[in-house]
Amino acid sequence: MILDHRASRRLDCDRVTKLFGSTIALWRVDLEAAAGEFVLIHGPNGCGKSTLLRVIAGLTTPSAGEVRWDGSPDARPSVARVGHNSGLYDALTPWEHFDLSARLGTSDRDRALEIFALLGASHVLARSCGGLSAGTRRRVALARAFASVADVLLLDEPLASLDERAASGVANLIEEAADRGQLVIGAAPSDPRLRAIAHRAVALNDGHTLRSLTAAETRAESDAV
């Protein structure tokens, strides 16, 4: 089951600020994105990438500023994510995770199995996730997210813990998801593979937006270098 999301979702982050006590995690961050795009948020560790993804997902409430979907601060799109943690239950197998998501109506189990095989991990389908390596757990989370029928995909360091072959596979899956009309937002330290496929790259540092470049501007900058 492949869904077409082209009709949906525009995101506006308007001066989003998040404070944890006296620590500034995000400071007046603006971000615009639309369905069918892959937006890469990049920057060093601790610059606020993961916090921004959680704010966009609605999992963390901003201290100031607003996240609007299709112009409304109250709208709630369907969101699938791969967080900093894999978000798996140790006692369940990868198959049971895919089945759970399918039964909740958030993803397609057969597609998840297909992606899991593509990522080279189908031999652990019946093993408890508690006994899997970090890289394999990542593959479970990625397969579940890419098989999702959600409007928005949020991927925190999608290539972390993956070998070269799986990383290329994930980069292709990101492009396919954006082509299908899903809005894909990824966060990672600067990674050339992700920069190459991003429609827009937003640099963050210490919670501040440094700059936002379109794909053409990114290419021009790379050529200049």
Place this chain on the structure above:
Amino acid sequence: MLSDILVLAKKDLRIEMRSPSAAIGAITLGVIGLIVTGLATGPDPVRLRTIAPGLAWLAVLYAAIVVSERLDRVDRTDDAFSDLWLSVRDRRAIFAGKVLALALILWMITLALLVAAVVLLNMAPSPVAVAVVPLAGLASLAIATGAALVTAVMGSSSQRILLLPVALLPLLVPALLAASQATAALLEGRPEAALPWSGLLTAQAALFGGLGLLVYEAGAAPE
């Protein structure tokens, strides 16, 4: 929403069944309690039969705290709860699924303990004692609603395992009393005496269940 509740309850039951340490601990505690009480009070069958339902339900209360805390902790480990939160259309389904799974686990523990009490104390239950089965289900539901509500609202506080019994026990004392009295009445063949206590259990399940459905989304949101 109903299908989501069933799917989430099945997930919780599957996780608990793969590592049923809390349920086994509660049953062991209850059985040891019955044996030790028997040794402490002497071989007075009438007194033991009066005490047995209370002991069994006390062990169930212990199980409610431990299993409820464990089910919630499993959700929050590895941030699985955030994904669950985003996956479910109506988030009250997460609360209702948790209540359903917890109630079924407590129901099984209660029935195991009551069978143990009948065997260990050489009780000869009256024919109406079969009504203990649905009564135990109702009491398990009353206890599960309270336990799931308090556990969810406490969130991922690091002191939760210490605070949970303090917050939960006073709330569940009426259910404990009602369940013990109704069980004793049914085992003695006095069903009419069990009815008012069943009403109290129904009221408690409705109160905590309704409150849980009202406050869950605001009270349990991940941050």
